[in-house]
Amino acid sequence: MKIALINGSPKTSGSASGCILQNLRSLLDEEGSVIGEYHLKRPGVSAEEVAALGQSDALVFAFPLYVDGIPSHLLHSLVQLEQSLVKEKQETMVYALANCGFYEGHQNRWALAMMESWCSKAGLMWGQGIGIGAGGMLPAIQSVPLGYGPKKNFGKALQQLAANIANCSADENLFVTANFPKLVYKLAAEAGWVRSAKANGLRWRDLSLRR
Amino acid sequence: MRMIIHDLEQSDFQRLFSRPLNHTMVISPDATIRHCLGCFGCWIKTPGACVIRDGFGNMGEHLSKCSEVLVISQCCYGGFSPFVKNIFDRSISYVHPNFRNRNGEMHHKRRYKNTANLRVFFYGETITEGEETIARGLVAANALNLGWHAAEVSFSYDIAELEGRVG
Numbered sequence A: 001m002k003i004a005l006i007n008g009s010p011k012t013s014g015s016a017s018g019c020i021l022q023n024l025r026s027l028l029d030e031e032g033s034v035i036g037e038y039h040l041k042r043p044g045v046s047a048e049e050v051a052a053l054g055q056s057d058a059l060v061f062a063f064p065l066y067v068d069g070i071p072s073h074l075l076h077s078l079v080q081l082e083q084s085l086v087k088e089k090q091e092t093m094v095y096a097l098a099n100c101g102f103y104e105g106h107q108n109r110w111a112l113a114m115m116e117s118w119c120s121k122a123g124l125m126w127g128q129g130i131g132i133g134a135g136g137m138l139p140a141i142q143s144v145p146l147g148y149g150p151k152k153n154f155g156k157a158l159q160q161l162a163a164n165i166a167n168c169s170a171d172e173n174l175f176v177t178a179n180f181p182k183l184v185y186k187l188a189a190e191a192g193w194v195r196s197a198k199a200n201g202l203r204w205r206d207l208s209l210r211r
Numbered sequence B: 001m002r003m004i005i006h007d008l009e010q011s012d013f014q015r016l017f018s019r020p021l022n023h024t025m026v027i028s029p030d031a032t033i034r035h036c037l038g039c040f041g042c043w044i045k046t047p048g049a050c051v052i053r054d055g056f057g058n059m060g061e062h063l064s065k066c067s068e069v070l071v072i073s074q075c076c077y078g079g080f081s082p083f084v085k086n087i088f089d090r091s092i093s094y095v096h097p098n099f100r101n102r103n104g105e106m107h108h109k110r111r112y113k114n115t116a117n118l119r120v121f122f123y124g125e126t127i128t129e130g131e132e133t134i135a136r137g138l139v140a141a142n143a144l145n146l147g148w149h150a151a152e153v154s155f156s157y158d159i160a161e162l163e164g165r166v167g
């Protein structure tokens, strides 16, 4: 079975989407599938990428939530892919993992619904969507083993998804967040903005600048 | 001020808006627009402005002067078209990075005080019922996220159907 893991974050490195796929890959590798990794970080998909994705049995997208939806560069690529894949009439399954900065995993619901709609327009089969809240934390807790501490529920969701991918089966969407208090997440993220601003030579009150 | 964000051909736009537009800023499709890189520079490097200076770097500031935002977009999978979505992605400097609870959910603190009526006109020949549901949910979520009011969401088969309705 050929599985394509597609990172839809525009970040070259250090993306939460990359961490998510890395964690998922560790579960899929156990199943002995052939896994290809792709990074759609710019608008547009190359002819080689289109061909490779067209030959996969499962497409697994991981992307960040942007303004409640799919990031525009990825959307652009999906429109292009729809036009190519619809001609192939393959029985490809599609799975998607959307992660967001806000705490609640369900804030990804519309983006996942759009992926499902893309899937039916491209003539592919929808497998499952996972909406992940507090995604901003994932790169910072990369060393925490999957299924433990703040990654407890995230780990369970990935286990279920990996099993569904391996069986080419469809399932209900799942929504998870970090096993970590919301208030602490908020305070840590806000302290992070101040630290980053200071590293850029700004004062904390500059974060509130109006133009 | 009113802002119109659209993805129409120039001729179609002129057909819909034949009279002069007062106090209106029009954001039209432009192939030179770059996409958001997810760097958050608009919050932590040059707060309130995008670090990409391609002519779409001051969207947050422009939105702070609006009382109405009118969007005309092809409906893609229940959401906006790539160009219109790019404009929204490039606009997050409009909000402050810190968080606030709204409706029991995490959202952003406001950077500016204005609030706007968001009116969205989706068009497309293949919009399904399911996509209409997604689009309504999306616009409501956008309004909640930006601190605006989702005043109108409508769907048309083609651009001609919009004539006389988007004034």
Ligand SMILES: Cc1cc2nc3c(=O)[nH]c(=O)nc-3n(C[C@H](O)[C@H](O)[C@H](O)COP(=O)(O)O)c2cc1C
Pocket: A009, A010, A011, A014, A015, A016, A017, A018, A063, A064, A065, A066, A067, A068, A069, A099, A100, A101, A102, A103, A107, A134, A135, A136, B036, B037, B038, B039, B040, B088, B089, B090, B092, B145
């Ligand atoms: C342009 C832009 C828009 C965003 N919009 C949202 C949003 O609507 N809701 C949310 O919870 N997070 C939003 N985020 C935060 C990202 O989803 C979050 O930082 C995510 O973890 C990034 O994933 P990545 O590292 O895989 O790119 C936005 C980020 C950017 C840059």
